[in-house]
Amino acid sequence: MRPVSEFGRNATLLSVSTLTIMSGATISASLPDIAARFSDVPNVELLSRLVLTLPALFIAVFSPIAGLVIDRHGRKPMLVAALVFFALAGCSGLVADSLTGLLIGRAILGIAVGGIMTTGTALVGDYFAGPARDRYMGLQQAFVGIGGTIFLTGGGFLAELHWRAPFLIYALAFLLLPAALLFIREPVRTVAGQAAMPRDGLGPRRVMLLATLLAGAIFNMICFYMIPTQLPFYLKSMGLEAPSLAGMAIGLGQLVGIVASLVFARFRQAFGVMGVFALAFGSMGSAFALLSFAEGYNGILFAMAVSGIGMGTIMPNFAGAAMMIAPPHLRGRISGLLVASIFSGQFLSPILSQPAIGLNGFAATYALAGVAMLVAAFASLAARLTPRIPLRAEGGRS
Known part of the structure; x- marks a missing residue:
């Protein structure tokens, strides 16, 4: 080309x-x-x-x-x-x-x-x-x-x-x-050589990896979407009622996320897929914990800055991992399942978080989500350090 x-x-x-x-x-x-x-x-x-x-x-x-x-x-x-x-x-x-x-x-x-x-x-x-x-x-x-x-x-x-x-x-x-x-341009794969493509599916191991990946995408969005849907109300409960304060806090997270996404490839090369998941879930979990303990707006801003590391790295990592798992003849279907998982989590987030906030309050609910994401970070790190569970890219590290 x-x-x-x-x-x-x-x-x-x-x-x-x-x-x-x-x-x-x-x-x-x-x-x-x-x-x-x-x-x-x-x-x-x-x-x-x-x-x-x-x-x-x-x-x-x-x-x-x-x-x-x-x-x-x-x-x-x-x-x-x-x-x-x-x-x-x-x-x-x-x-x-x-x-x-x-x-x-x-x-x-x-x-x-x-x-x-x-x-x-x-x-x-x-x-x-x-x-x-x-x-x-x-x-x-x-x-x-x-x-x-x-x-x-x-x-x-x-x-x-x-x-x-x-x-x-x-x-x-x-x-x-x-x-x-x-x-x-239509990729050659989709217009020629279709009969030569294998039709035996993913195999048990790849199915397990894909199911874990999709479940992780749903879980991530359920937790992550607690920021745009609940942070304005959390700030209001702290006496910080100006709408611009929530916008600036979320914007700071986005800014850090943009920077993190620009160096995603370096993170991916250095730490591998599961290492990046550990980094992303760890930063998001830490951010949620910081949100739960924040006593003022400066604490909120610091938490959102930390969350940006996860925001900027976890989504490209999900997409990249899905494409590593997918054989060429199933890329479209696996892409569709990933997108469906992401938006299912987005749709479910307020449905699940609102009752928890009603029972426990904002701080405790953010803390609970933070603990869950830190558990996911440790699980990702364990998978990264276990040779029996590799997730390899073309020429990349697991």
Whole structure:
């Protein structure tokens, strides 16, 4: 592949990856005004919040289906179609005249994001291997972090103009369509030589590794999502009620996460897959413990800075590990299962954490999550140090 084409391909994939964070963050600032606009609708308080969370449910449901489709029919058609539906469904909030219509648009958006994320992850597995894949995964996570910061901030400013205005941001997907059509090439594996691919599945050992990986992704998101969903309320319980304080704290974690993701490949080369999991779970567990003991805003900021190390390294590590496990003919399906696991955890997080907070309070619940993540860190370290349980990449360390 010529350098210009390769640069265009990589730039397109990186740009597409930033869209996935838009499924919720872009319109979060509009939620109060959406509730006010449809105040005559029964259960509007619940339904207006579903505008934010409903995409995650449909991402989780549709991603495995998308994985099956792209393994059988190719990557590029799914990516192009998903970009179109992403833009149309995202922008539907500009014209939807009912809360039901708004929710239908958000459900379709979730389906589109599932297609984009699943296809994007599979394409990384197709295009890259070994250290090059690790470098790309880290760079991709940095782009997601930067995109999240830009879209969250931009959505907030646009929401001050009108609650519908943030939905304009979804039209950015239309700008990526020409690049996807021009630079994304169907991997040879998906259009030729299919009959030569083995059809005997993963085998018992890889199935066990994959099941453990997917369970870890669900667990990680259940715990991690306690930060954006519960931290503002935790700060309020401490007397820190300004919304900007929560935004700055979460933003600090994102900033550290961007830096950590840029050096992910070095961590991966030095510590191996399980070593990076130990580092990421350990930093997140320590951050949650620090949150539980924080007595003021400075303590919260320090905890969030520590959490950024885990935020920036664990997601590319999950994706990289999944691609190491997946044989080429199953990359799409395994990518879909990983995406489904991530968003299942995101959807379940407030459902599980809210009752625990009601019973035990914020500090104790954060402490409990911290202990659980530290246990995961020690388990990852034990696996890293046990030669009988390797997880090897092409040319990498276990």
